[in-house]
Amino acid sequence: MRAYVVNKWVHPSELKLVDDAPEPEATGDEILVDVFSSALNFFDILQVQGKYQVKPPFPFILGAEFAGEVAQGSPIPEGCPYKPGDRVFGTAQGCFADKLVVKWQAVVRLPDNLTFDQGAGLHITWPTSYExxxxxxxxxxxxxxxxxxxxxxxxxxxxxxxxxxxxxxxxxxxxxxxxxxxxxxxxxxxxxxxxxxxxxxxxxxxxxxxxxxxxxxxxxxxxxxxxxxxxxxxxxxxxxxxxxxxxxxxxxxxxxxxxxxxxxxxLYTHKEPSRIAIVWEELLRLFASGRMKPILYDKIFSLDEVVVGLDALEKRRTWGKAIVRIKDENQRIVAKL
Ligand SMILES: NC(=O)c1ccc[n+]([C@@H]2O[C@H](COP(=O)([O-])OP(=O)(O)OC[C@H]3O[C@@H](n4cnc5c(N)ncnc54)[C@H](OP(=O)(O)O)[C@@H]3O)[C@@H](O)[C@H]2O)c1
CATH class of the missing domain: 3.40.50.720 (NAD(P)-binding Rossmann-like Domain)
Structure with missing residues (x-):
């Protein structure tokens, strides 16, 4: 699959997209997600240089926020309310890639009135500001x-x-x-x-x-x-x-x-997980009512433009949430026909 694999600390300008990264395998509580859109975060720039508090072991795939579909063939762990084809968004290491694995507890169902692009930048950004x-x-x-x-x-x-x-x-x-x-x-x-x-x-x-x-x-x-x-x-x-x-x-x-x-x-995941559900209940209500709409930077980057997007973020040129479209929603619809 396509992915930005990080093997050593580098400046984001040196990142390379490969097309032969191994597909991740879901185990335990994890589900496999087909990524449609990801969001750029300022901390991606820090993480790839080894300057962020979260330093995954090498090799790892960059990117933290995503929206996509539970992949066909994904294992469905006990208690997981999602099934293949369900639209979800969440936080997981490795979003700048075609597929990722994530604990099912760490994803949220994407409201019907939001696109994958709109959903990709919600999971960290919105509860941070809300809380x-x-x-x-x-x-x-x-x-x-x-x-x-x-x-x-x-x-x-x-x-x-x-x-x-x-x-x-x-x-x-x-x-x-x-x-x-x-x-x-x-x-x-x-x-x-x-x-x-x-x-x-x-x-x-x-x-x-x-x-x-x-x-x-x-x-x-x-x-x-x-x-x-x-x-x-x-x-x-x-x-x-x-x-x-x-x-x-x-x-x-x-x-x-x-x-x-x-x-x-x-830190709420470890210290106060009960608060996460309360915050999301309120945010989902706001999205479903149409009162709140994510504001997206007007250029949507493609997967091979992640370096361009991170450069724009670093140079303060972006506003709102900068999104990377990994696959077009229509691509999936065409594939299903
Ligand atoms: N505490 C948490 O739980 C939490 C969660 C998410 C994010 N964050 C943090 O929140 C911060 C913002 O994240 P974000 O994703 O909103 O970033 P962003 O979209 O890139 O926005 C950051 C803004 O910071 C301003 N800025 C001021 N000095 C800058 C400089 N020297 N270089 C770059 N930008 C500068 C820029 O606006 P102007 O051009 O208008 O100055 C820039 O647009 C990051 O530090 C991130 O790690 C914290």
């Missing part, structure tokens, strides 16, 4: 939130969810075109370019001097955001796309009466 906003920061209707990298994968979802709740959303990003996307597609109320000097003053102006109740930060901009956070504000650490792990002067946390908190969604 950060509601489980951790306890964002409430009428409160204000500053979302950093607001046009990016997790950022735009934070904008959409906060708007749906009835919060006032200030979207921060690094270019006018990205700020426009936050307004047009995400529905942000206000936008701020965080590459401009003293951008915090604009946030203070928007919030009439009070500052924002919540800061959502996938970049590493917590320290500078404390200049425009409200009394008893909450700041959530999501990631460090800026490349530096921040160090905070804790006297500011004390003087401003604020809370800094982290959210690592992946």
């Amino acid at each position: 950060a906003l509601f489980g951790r920061a306890q964002l409430k209707p009428g409160e204000s939130i500053l979302v950093h990298a607001a046009a990016g994968g997790v950022g735009i979802v934070a904008v959409q969810l906060a708007k749906a709740l009835g919060a006032t959303v200030i979207a921060a990003a690094g270019s006018q075109s990205k700020l426009d996307i936050c307004k047009t597609y995400g529905g942000a109320d206000y936008t701020v370019n965080y590459l401009e000097k003293d951008w915090q003053k604009e946030v203070l102006r928007i919030t009439s001097g009070k500052g924002v109740d919540v800061v959502y930060d996938p970049v590493g901009r917590i320290a500078e955001s404390l200049k425009c956070i409200a009394f008893k504000g909450r700041a959530v650490v999501i990631g460090f796309t800026g490349g530096q792990i921040e160090k905070l002067p804790l006297n500011i946390v004390l003087l401003k009466n604020v809370t800094i908190m982290g959210l690592h969604w992946g």
Whole structure:
């Protein structure tokens, strides 16, 4: 099968697609999935270089989020509610490939009103932002939130969810075109370019001097955001796309009466699996109702363009969720006829 097999730590530009990778074999709780679409994540860039916390043993296949069909001939483990042909999405190592194996407990049924492209980028991105906003920061209707990298994968979802709740959303990003996307597609109320000097003053102006109740930060901009956070504000650490792990002067946390908190969604699998089902129940309800739609970058990459896609991600050219289409849905329909 086709796959991006990683045999040593390399920069993503050196990745090669092979067409003779062995098909994975499902054992135990695993099912075999025919991958139709995958999503690009910033951490793919880190993982292939050995700079991410998850370092699978060599050789491994890159890619973490997918949507596809349970493959014909897949074993169906006891208790697994899926059958061959069912449309599912999930998280598994090895999504930039024709097929993958995944524990059936780690997949979710794809709502009928979503395509494989739309489903491919849901499984990590959406619960991360949902839990950060509601489980951790306890964002409430009428409160204000500053979302950093607001046009990016997790950022735009934070904008959409906060708007749906009835919060006032200030979207921060690094270019006018990205700020426009936050307004047009995400529905942000206000936008701020965080590459401009003293951008915090604009946030203070928007919030009439009070500052924002919540800061959502996938970049590493917590320290500078404390200049425009409200009394008893909450700041959530999501990631460090800026490349530096921040160090905070804790006297500011004390003087401003604020809370800094982290959210690592992946840890819930081990520490609080019961919460995963609750978050997905709510998200699936939002998708099924049509109130929430995934926002996709306008270029869909093909499997042989993964390197191009990761380059675009690394150079900050993408917005929304960047998707890799492994197979066309029509290809499957034609094959079945
Ligand atoms: N905590 C968790 O559970 C969890 C889950 C999922 C993802 N994450 C993390 O969240 C972060 C964002 O992931 P994502 O998939 O949303 O990424 P993404 O779609 O690539 O968006 C990242 C954005 O970060 C901004 N950025 C600022 N400085 C940058 C730099 N030096 N290089 C590249 N981008 C920079 C860019 O927006 P501008 O151009 O507007 O600045 C870029 O669009 C990553 O660190 C990821 O590991 C955490």
